[in-house]
Amino acid sequence: MYGDANSEFNFSIGWLERFKARLEINSYRRFGESGLIVVENIEDALPQIRAKLENFDWKDIYNMDDIGLFYHLQAYYALATKQLEGRKKDKERLIIVVCCNGDDFVH
Template sequence: MESALYEWFMCNQEHVNISGELLKEKGSIFLKELYPEANSFECSNGWLEKFKQRHAIKSFRRFGESGSVDMEKIESILPSIREELDKWAWKDIYNMDETGLFYRMQADTLL
């Protein structure tokens, strides 16, 4: 079961954000398909951690847009942004990110 799960992981890690919960779920599916009589095994968090250790799977964060930022452009435009913000009182400035807009997107943190 673990070799099938690891093979699936290796084939899909570039295309799908694979979380620990997804690995546990897929492990349960493979277990039921390969060993229908094994019903007492549960893919627990402890099993997941050992599985990741056995196969040298590390957690990492995928960088999408944030990895492609041109820092020189940011530094050149920063003074004009500060100038615009100086026109407003601190209580009127709200800092937000895309979390509220993209709450249904796949996670970018893996394992």
């Protein structure tokens, strides 16, 4: 915090954790969003997908994904002495799309 200006002032390992415990500061989620994925459903579908893909060349198999860049979004967690009031997320974003075929040629 003070660097070389005050070499006598030194935080010990665990100082922050004890400080937070003393003041009852905890980490709370600021936004709630459920993202449940049932792994069993994915594992059951993989053999069927692989069987269908065997009919195509690698150059004809594409994978595309979009990524939302939420440049105004605040942190999901905050340190506080009590639970913070909930509020909606700022949904202003840029959409980035990445696409690649099976033989690693990026489009």
